[in-house]
Amino acid sequence: MNKDLNKTEIQVNREGELAIITLNGPETRNALDAQARIALLANVHSVMRESRVRAVILTGAAGHFCAGSDVSQATHNTIQRGRRHLTEFGDIARELLGGCKPVVSAVEGIAYEAGLSLAVACDLVVTARDARFCPVLARTDLVPDTAALWTLVRKVGSARARQLLALAREFDGQEALELGVASHLTEPGNTLEMAKDIALRMATKSPMAVAMTKAALTFRCATFGDSLQAEVDYQPLLGCSVEPHPKVQASSTWRDSQSLGAQA
Amino acid sequence: MSNQNNASVIVRNQDATAIVALNNAKCGNLFSEQMQFELTCILQQLMHEDAVRVIVLTGIGDDFCAGDDLAHVAQLIDPILLRDKAQARARLARVIWTGSKPVIAAVEGCAIGTGMALTALSDIAIGARNAVFSCTHLDTGLVPDAGLLWTLPQKIGAGKARQLMLTGEHIYGEEACRLGLLNTVCEPGKALECALDEAQRLARLPPVTLMLLKGALVNAMNSVDAAVRHEVDLNPLARTTHDHKEAVMAFMEKRKPQFRGE
Numbered sequence: 041m042n043k044d045l046n047k048t049e050i051q052v053n054r055e056g057e058l059a060i061i062t063l064n065g066p067e068t069r070n071a072l073d074a075q076a077r078i079a080l081l082a083n084v085h086s087v088m089r090e091s092r093v094r095a096v097i098l099t100g101a102a103g104h105f106c107a108g109s110d111v112s113q114a115t116h117n118t119i120q121r122g123r124r125h126l127t128e129f130g131d132i133a134r135e136l137l138g139g140c141k142p143v144v145s146a147v148e149g150i151a152y153e154a155g156l157s158l159a160v161a162c163d164l165v166v167t168a169r170d171a172r173f174c175p176v177l178a179r180t181d182l183v184p185d186t187a188a189l190w191t192l193v194r195k196v197g198s199a200r201a202r203q204l205l206a207l208a209r210e211f212d213g214q215e216a217l218e219l220g221v222a223s224h225l226t227e228p229g230n231t232l233e234m235a236k237d238i239a240l241r242m243a244t245k246s247p248m249a250v251a252m253t254k255a256a257l258t259f260r261c262a263t264f265g266d267s268l269q270a271e272v273d274y275q276p277l278l279g280c281s282v283e284p285h286p287k288v289q290a291s292s293t294w295r296d297s298q299s300l301g302a303q304a
Numbered sequence: 305m306s307n308q309n310n311a312s313v314i315v316r317n318q319d320a321t322a323i324v325a326l327n328n329a330k331c332g333n334l335f336s337e338q339m340q341f342e343l344t345c346i347l348q349q350l351m352h353e354d355a356v357r358v359i360v361l362t363g364i365g366d367d368f369c370a371g372d373d374l375a376h377v378a379q380l381i382d383p384i385l386l387r388d389k390a391q392a393r394a395r396l397a398r399v400i401w402t403g404s405k406p407v408i409a410a411v412e413g414c415a416i417g418t419g420m421a422l423t424a425l426s427d428i429a430i431g432a433r434n435a436v437f438s439c440t441h442l443d444t445g446l447v448p449d450a451g452l453l454w455t456l457p458q459k460i461g462a463g464k465a466r467q468l469m470l471t472g473e474h475i476y477g478e479e480a481c482r483l484g485l486l487n488t489v490c491e492p493g494k495a496l497e498c499a500l501d502e503a504q505r506l507a508r509l510p511p512v513t514l515m516l517l518k519g520a521l522v523n524a525m526n527s528v529d530a531a532v533r534h535e536v537d538l539n540p541l542a543r544t545t546h547d548h549k550e551a552v553m554a555f556m557e558k559r560k561p562q563f564r565g566e
Binding site for chain 1: 381383386387389390391393394397398401402441442443444445446447448449450451453454457461462463464465466467469470471472522523526
């Protein structure tokens with residue numbers, strides 16, 4: 041297939057234990073049309089299922105993260121097409137949030153609309169100081185999509201989420217960090233490097249425990265009672281799944297000899 | 305605090321406050337199964353003792369709780385036993401989170417793993433500036449437990465909770481307070497003293513209403529309908545108490561109310 045310069049392609053690079061998914065469509069600032077959406081969903085699914093991948097990074101090419109959905113086709117929208125489009129975006133967010141590997145987004149430049157939603161659906165968000173976030177949908181008479189109603193409220197709190205969504209105000213990386221939209225802040229051009237560092241650290245954790253923690257936080261925490269049941273269901277599976285983690289063995293000799301700092 | 309008692313958890317009463325302390329100072333109050341059992345029993349009992357209005361949870365020695373005692377964990381492979389173990393932990397979380405009396409954590413030093421979970425489970429948490437918190441659960445191949453999957457996102461937001469759970473990074477008193485895990489940060493060595501001051505303030509509130517409120521907060525945040533339903537169900541009950549009438553009278557007579565928990 042020839043590359044259409046106006047279309048965003050989804051690229052996946054594997055670097056050791058990391059899979060780096062790049063939204064690549066400089067002409068539209070990596071906006072996602074139907075084809076790109078389906079490709080992104082397929083790629084997120086597939087890296088989540090690769091056993092040698094231990095952490096995933098989501099980023100954009102050419103100095104931007106993602107300008108949202110590609111609205112050049114929006115005039116032909118029907119209700120049915122709209123439902124499909126939203127379901128696909130929702131499925132991507134679901135997989136990023138509840139899928140089995142930790143995901144870090146590296147945000148440079150524009151993260152508008154679905155771009156913002158995709159960024160905050162990741163476990164951690166590394167932003168450039170001058171990145172520009174905006175839940176722009178309110179300006180186009182639409183409600184927020186790609187699970188932003190769920191993720192934003194839970195990341196920044198209900199009051200601030202209401203304000204951001206209602207005003208569709210743009211905010212920069214610094215403010216994203218203060219609001220809780222982003223978890224890490226760095227200088228422009230450095231987000232991917234920082235995201236890799238963080239992802240590599242998370243890649244050392246027990247894959248099963250990571251998978252279950254993400255699933256529990258996403259699907260099993262609707263109430264306090266739910267979350268306790270999730271512990272009771274998951275913990276015994278982890279306890280008898282694999283050989284004891286090295287730390288477990290180390291700690292049996294720890295008690296009489298080492299200082300408390302060792303446990304931390 | 306120091307003592308000669310060798311029980312895993314010890315209790316002492318001070319006015320209307322019960323101070324419950326994890327008691328294995330030489331191991332940083334490493335959380336053993338025995339400690340979990342004793343703590344659960346003691347808290348269950350205190351939740352029903354009329355003389356006790358507030359519970360302060362702390363650790364003997366320099367640390368609050370340095371994590372789980374993993375010494376015997378590797379030997380356990382029977383899934384039924386492991387499930388019982390997980391149930392016991394969930395019971396402890398339920399006793400604190402859904403119990404009828406406010407629990408205040410007084411945190412010095414390490415609050416690692418279960419130490420962090422106990423901090424997050426408490427209604428109010430007070431910690432020293434140099435107290436250190438970390439979710440080390442993934443490093444032992446386990447998911448965060450003792451209610452942490454619920455309490456941490458509720459207290460500090462979903463984004464930060466994921467970050468701390470997935471990275472295991474350390475945070476200190478000031479940062480924990482800024483995030484909302486701690487309500488108050490104090491100088492090292494002062495956590496228990498600050499917690500006891502706070503306990504005195506809570507002890508002056510009407511106990512029945514406090515109990516209804518704590519119960520309501522378990523599920524009221526699930527939806528706006530749940531929140532309103534709790535108000536509608538509980539306030540008429542609270543209005544029938546002696547303490548409500550006493551509060552109204554005291555307000556009219558410009559004096560301090562005397563609540564007796566009826």
